[in-house]
Amino acid sequence: MSADTTRKDAVSAQHWMNDGSLHFGVGIEDTFVPQERIGQRRLDEYELTQHxxxxxxxxGLAAEAGAQFLRWGIPWFLVEPRPGEFDWRWLDEVAAYTQEIGLRVVVDLMHYGTPMWLENQFLNASYPERIASYAHHVAARYKGVWDDFTPLNEPVINAQYCGETATWPPYLSGQDGFVKLMIALSRGMVRTQQRILEANPAARIVSVDAGFRWEGDETPLPLEILLERRFLSLDLTMGRVDENHPLREYLVEHGVTDADFGWFQTNAVKPDVVGVNYYPGFTTVRYVDGVTVPVEAGTIGxxxxxxxxxxxxxxxxxVTETSRGGSVQSRVDWLGESVAEIDALRAEGxxxxxxxxxxxxxLVDWLWRNDLTTPDEWxxxxxxxDLHRGADRVLERRKTEAFGRFQELTNSRRGPTPV
Structure with a gap:
């Protein structure tokens, strides 16, 4: 029996999400890509939204809305400005305040961006140990205040942007790049979970990945590969990629060795909760003449x-992310529709x-990074x-009707206070 399995048996009964309730939370967009190059600006959502x-x-607004938890990310590139040197001043204030207002945080440790000093970003040979060390320090410092962690947000999208489409650093492309990034990210996720639990054996792990769905006959890769790739990070980190895995040949073709597979099986870890991100208007796509077209999929998707x-x-x-763009009414409608569907699924077991x-x-669209206009235009x-910029350039926070509806839902369904 692995140490991870033993730890799971010891803490599963006290896991706050396993009390039988449906817990409602909100998340603050926290994408960080601090590296710049000609034609691409630094992307820091906290900076752009004045968070x-x-x-x-x-x-305070998250607590007022009735959220029982908050998905909130740490800007690693600011907290560890030099290797092994940490600046905790702001993070200490945030942690103390979340404890003061009773807001549980699921800490997003890595939301795309790496520190400026880490050459070649995710492909740096020391990346898995670097991110694991940072995670260990966070888990140790805030033990008892922040005990819930996401090792890395949306690994498949991360591998696509950084390894397949050369959109973000280290700017690799193609399937070879995708696989190289996925292996590096997954190694980092395994080591991060291991080091978190060394610092805090009672910590809980919430994995988060984007859902993907496809319609139509045209796809950029064979559909059977796309269908399996969406599960690849979890399959790797959980040691599920064996000789019979559907992507074994694909991975070997792009440089993954028997030693790599063996490492993941030996070091297999398991999250406490599997998080799925789903957006009804663009999680499902169709390819038309090589162009991605979003497809509305609603509660069916x-x-x-x-x-x-x-x-x-x-x-x-x-469900670790969901929402809908457009009018406030469309958001209110999706809140009701999606929660009703989740209620139905829970009733089915x-x-x-x-x-x-x-x-x-x-949020500010990531495409702002490639543009010369103001954040407001994105x-x-x-x-x-909703954020609205006043004449003083300050972004005012304006509650919408969706805020009120979410508040009503959370107040009417509030379960036991998490422990």
Whole structure:
């Protein structure tokens, strides 16, 4: 029996998400890509949305909305400005405030960006140990205040942007690049979970990956590869990629060795909760003449993805991101429709334990990084709160009707206070 399995047996009964309730949360968009190059600006969502200046207000609003938990990310590149040197001043304030207002945080340790000093970013030979060391320090310092962690957000999208489409550093491309990134990211996720549990054996791990669905006959890769790739990070980190895995040949073709497979099987880890990100308007896509076209899939797509993950992993599930862009009314409608579908799935026996509206407030489209216009021209209003810039250039937080509806839901369904 592995140490990870022993730890799971010891703490599973006290896991706050396993009390039988559906826990409601919100998340603050926290993508960080601090590296710049000609034609591409630094991307820091906290900076663009003025969260650094308004963090107390933002966290207070999350608590006011009735959120039982908050998905919130640490800007690693700021907290560890030099290798092994940490600046905890701001993080200490945030941690103390979340404890003061009773807001549980599922800490997003890595949301795309690496520190400036880490050459070649995710492909640096020391990356898995570097991120694991940072995670260990965070888990040790905030033990008892922050005990819930996501080792890395959306590994498949991360591997696509950084390894397949050369959109973000280290700018690899093609299937060879995708696989190299996926192996590096997955090694980092394994080592991160191991080092977190060394620092805090009672810590809980919430994995988070984007859901993917396809319609139509045209796909950029064979459909059977796409269908399996969406599960690849979990399959690797959980040691499930054996000789019979559907992607074994694909991975070997792109440089993965028997030693690599053996390492993942020897070091297999398992999350406490499997998080699935789903957006009804663009999680499902169709390819038309090589161009990606989003397809509206509504609650059908949500049910489909959650069923796939539930049957494959037999673990508690959470919707770790969902929302809808457009009018406030469309957000209100999706809140009602998606929660009703989750209620139905829970009634059918699916172990759904969490629902997260993400983002909590307006975000700046990642394409802003490649543009010369202001952040305001790239605002995407998908949240319960909209941002509006005043004459003083300050971004005002304005509650929408969706905020009120979310508050009503959480107040009417509030379960036992998490311990």
């Amino acid at each position: 650094y200046e308004h963090w107390r207000e933002d966290l 949500l049910r489909d993805l959650l069923t796939l993950y539930s049957e494959r992993y037999q673990l508690p599930l959470a 699916m172990p759904l334990v969490g629902y997260t509206w993400f983002p909590f407030f307006t 605002f995407i209003h998908m949240g319960l709160i």
